[in-house]
Amino acid sequence: MGPTKCPYPNCNKILRKNKFKKQIFDDLNIEKECDIRKKILEIYNKQESNFKNLNEYNKYLEEIETIIFNLSHDIDIEETTNLVKQYELMNKELINENNDKISKDYENFMKRQNLEKSFKQTRLKLQKEIEDEDAKLKKLKNLENLNNMYDEGITKNKNNNNNNNNKNVLNQMKESILKKTSARQKQLKELEQRQQERLSQLTSSFGGQQLDDINGKLQKPETPFTPFNGDRVLKLPYNEDNDYYDPIYFNLVEKNDEFRASGYNLKEFFKRSLSEAFIGLDCFICDEK
Amino acid sequence: MTEVVSLSGPEQHDDESTLKVSSNYSKDTKVGEGTYAVVYVGVQKSSHRKIAIKEIKTGGFKDGLDMSAIREMKYLQELRHVNIIELIDIYSEHNGLNLILEYLPYDLEMLIKDKSIIFTPANIKSWMLMTLRGLHHCHRNFILHRDLKPNNLLLSPQGVLKIADFGLARSLGAPNEELTSNVVTRWYRAPELLFGSKHYTGAIDIWSVGVIFAELMLRTPYLPGANDMDQLIVTFRALGSPTEANWTNVSKLPGYNKINIYPPPTRQELRNRFSAATESTLDLICSMLMLDPLKRCTTTEALLSKYFVESPRATDPKSLPKIVPKNK
Ligand SMILES: Nc1ncnc2c1ncn2[C@@H]1O[C@H](COP(=O)(O)OP(=O)(O)OP(=O)(O)O)[C@@H](O)[C@H]1O
Numbered sequence: 001m002g003p004t005k006c007p008y009p010n011c012n013k014i015l016r017k018n019k020f021k022k023q024i025f026d027d028l029n030i031e032k033e034c035d036i037r038k039k040i041l042e043i044y045n046k047q048e049s050n051f052k053n054l055n056e057y058n059k060y061l062e063e064i065e066t067i068i069f070n071l072s073h074d075i076d077i078e079e080t081t082n083l084v085k086q087y088e089l090m091n092k093e094l095i096n097e098n099n100d101k102i103s104k105d106y107e108n109f110m111k112r113q114n115l116e117k118s119f120k121q122t123r124l125k126l127q128k129e130i131e132d133e134d135a136k137l138k139k140l141k142n143l144e145n146l147n148n149m150y151d152e153g154i155t156k157n158k159n160n161n162n163n164n165n166n167k168n169v170l171n172q173m174k175e176s177i178l179k180k181t182s183a184r185q186k187q188l189k190e191l192e193q194r195q196q197e198r199l200s201q202l203t204s205s206f207g208g209q210q211l212d213d214i215n216g217k218l219q220k221p222e223t224p225f226t227p228f229n230g231d232r233v234l235k236l237p238y239n240e241d242n243d244y245y246d247p248i249y250f251n252l253v254e255k256n257d258e259f260r261a262s263g264y265n266l267k268e269f270f271k272r273s274l275s276e277a278f279i280g281l282d283c284f285i286c287d288e289k
Numbered sequence: 290m291t292e293v294v295s296l297s298g299p300e301q302h303d304d305e306s307t308l309k310v311s312s313n314y315s316k317d318t319k320v321g322e323g324t325y326a327v328v329y330v331g332v333q334k335s336s337h338r339k340i341a342i343k344e345i346k347t348g349g350f351k352d353g354l355d356m357s358a359i360r361e362m363k364y365l366q367e368l369r370h371v372n373i374i375e376l377i378d379i380y381s382e383h384n385g386l387n388l389i390l391e392y393l394p395y396d397l398e399m400l401i402k403d404k405s406i407i408f409t410p411a412n413i414k415s416w417m418l419m420t421l422r423g424l425h426h427c428h429r430n431f432i433l434h435r436d437l438k439p440n441n442l443l444l445s446p447q448g449v450l451k452i453a454d455f456g457l458a459r460s461l462g463a464p465n466e467e468l469t470s471n472v473v474t475r476w477y478r479a480p481e482l483l484f485g486s487k488h489y490t491g492a493i494d495i496w497s498v499g500v501i502f503a504e505l506m507l508r509t510p511y512l513p514g515a516n517d518m519d520q521l522i523v524t525f526r527a528l529g530s531p532t533e534a535n536w537t538n539v540s541k542l543p544g545y546n547k548i549n550i551y552p553p554p555t556r557q558e559l560r561n562r563f564s565a566a567t568e569s570t571l572d573l574i575c576s577m578l579m580l581d582p583l584k585r586c587t588t589t590e591a592l593l594s595k596y597f598v599e600s601p602r603a604t605d606p607k608s609l610p611k612i613v614p615k616n617k
C-alpha cells in the first residue's frame with residue numbers, strides 16, 4: 001500500500017500510516033504543521049506527471065514529508081531550511097508553472113461542479129415535463145377508449161356525426177402533446193451531448209489519466225460477446241424451397257382467421273417438416289387432445 | 290410398452306438389461322415430487338457423477354399422465370445444449386420409467402424468493418442470456434416448451450442455467466392439428482393461450498420468458514392472476530387490452546372476450562414500474578410481451594438485441610449468486 005494524496009488542489013497531504021500515528025495525539029503541533037505544509041507545498045509542487053515513474057514520485061513525496069515533519073518538530077531546522085531555499089532557487093520556473101496549472105485545475109474543478117449542477121437541474125425539469133405530458137396523454141387515451149366503446153353503442157343506433165368531431169379534437173390534442181414531448185426528448189439529448197463536450201474541455205493540465213478513461217478500460221471485456229455462444233446455424237442442411245406450396249394446408253390457414261391471430265406461420269411448419277424428413281425423425285406423438 | 294422402452298436410444302433396455310442398467314446408478318435420497326414424477330438424487334457408479342433420477346409415478350401407459358414422461362424423453366433426447374437439462378439415460382423398472390438426468394441442485398424460483406440475495410443487472414442479464422440460448426435451441430428444432438417458469442429453470446453448481454421439465458413440450462403443430470391451449474402455468478401464459486388459441490407457436494414461450502424477465506427485475510411475480518378470468522384482467526391491466534387495431538383477428542380467437550378495456554401503458558409508466566431498467570432493457574421486455582404473437586420478438590431477435598451488448602456485460606455463470614442446497 002503506497003502513500004495516497006489528498007485530492008484537493010494544493011492540499012497535497014499524504015496519507016501514510018506511520019506518520020498518522022505520530023500526529024494523532026500531537027494536537028499542539030497540528031496547526032503549525034498546517035502552515036508549514038502549505039508553504040512547503042507551494043514550493044515542492046511537482047506532480048506525478050513530472051516524474052519518470054511512480055517510484056520516483058513516491059520518493060519525492062516522502063522527501064516532502066520529511067521536510068515538513070522536521071520543520072514542524074524543530075529538527076535540523078537550519079539544514080532543512082537551506083535545502084528548501086536551494087530547491088526553490090533551482091526550480092523557480094517549474095514551480096511557477098506548476099502553481100499556475102494547479103490553480104487552473106482548481107478553477108476547472110469548480111467549473112465542472114457548477115456545470116454538472118446546472119445541467120442536472122435542467123435535465124430534471126425536462127424530465128418532469130415529459131412525465132406530465134405522458135400523464136395527459138394517458139388521460140386522452142382513456143377518453144378515446146371510452147369514446148370508442150361509446151361509438152360501438154352508437155353505431156347500433158346510427159348517427160355518429162357528433163362523435164367524429166370529438167375524435168378530431170382528441171387527435172389534435174394528442175398530436176400536439178406528442179410533438180412537445182419529442183421536442184423535449186431532443187432537448188434532453190442535446191443537453192447531454194453539450195454536457196459531455198463541455199466537461200471534456202475541462203481536463204487536467206497534468207495529462208494524467210482521466211477517471212472516465214480508467215473506467216472505460218476496466219469495463220472493456222476481454223473477449224467479444226457472442227449472442228449465440230458460437231452456436232448459430234445460418235445454413236440449413238437442406239435447401240429451403242421458398243415456393244413450396246401445399247394447397248390443402250395453405251387453404252386451411254388462409255380461410256381461418258384464428259391462424260393469423262395465433263401468429264401461425266405456415267413456412268415455419270414446412271421448415272419443420274423438411275428438417276424432420278432430413279434428420280429422419282418421425283413424429284412419435286401425433287395424437288394430442 | 291416395449292416400443293416405448295426402445296425409445297431410449299442406441300442401448301436396448303429389455304427386461305434383462307433392467308437389472309444391469311439400474312445397477313449402474315444408485316438411488317439415494319428423495320429430493321422432490323412433481324405432478325407425474327418423484328425425483329431422487331443418486332450417483333452414476335461408473336463416473337461417480339451426481340445425478341437425478343426422475344421416477345414416473347404411475348405404471349403402465351394407458352393413463353394420460355404418462356404422456357408427459359414420454360414427451361420429456363422424446364424431446365430431451367433430441368435436444369442437447371448447455372442450457373438444456375441433459376438426459377443421461379432411461380431405464381425401466383417394475384413397469385415404471387426412470388429418467389436419469391444431470392443433477393441440478395437449485396432453480397431460479399428459489400433464487401428469486403431468497404431476499405438475502407441481491408440481483409445485479411449483470412446477473413439478470415446472464416440468466417436471460419442462458420434462458421434465451423436454451424430456448425433458441427428448442428425453437429430451431431421446432432420444439433415448444435410450453436411450461437417455462439422460474440421453477441423450471443434449474444441451475445448447476447457452476448451457475449449454468451438449464452431449461453428443464455419437458456413434460457409439456459411438443460413440436461410445432463401442423464395446420465390440421467389442434468393443440469390444447471391449456472398449457473403453461475397460469476402466470477406465464479401468453480394472451481393467445483388465454484383466448485383459447487389452438488394454433489399457437491414458439492411465441493408463447495417468448496411471452497413466458499418476458500414475464501420471467503419482469504419477475505427477475507421486480508423480485509415478485511409480474512402477472513399473478515388468481516384464476517383464469519383474473520389472469521386476463523391482470524395481463525391487460527399491465528399491458529393494455531388487445532384490439533383489432535393492435536392485434537389483427539384477435540376477436541376471432543375462440544375464447545376472446547372484451548369485458549375490460551385498459552389503455553396500453555405509456556413508456557413513462559413502464560419506466561416507473563421497472564425503475565432499475567435501462568431503455569434497452571425496457572425495449573427487450575416490451576418486445577417479448579407484445580400482445581400480438583406475430584409482433585413478439587423471436588429468440589434470435591432477442592439474442593441480437595442491444596440489451597445484451599450494452600454495458601454491463603452478463604455475469605459469468607460461475608460468479609452468479611448461488612444457493613447452498615439444504616438437504617445434505
Ligand atoms: N435434475 C434435477 N436435479 C435435482 N433436483 C431436481 C431435478 N429435477 C427435479 N428436481 C427436484 O424435484 C422436484 C420435482 O421435479 P419435477 O420436474 O418432476 O416437478 P415440478 O417441476 O416441481 O412440478 P411439475 O411437474 O408440476 O411442473 C423439483 O421441484 C426439484 O426440486
Ligand SMILES: [Zn+2]
Nearest residue numbers: 323440441454
Ligand atoms: Zn416443473
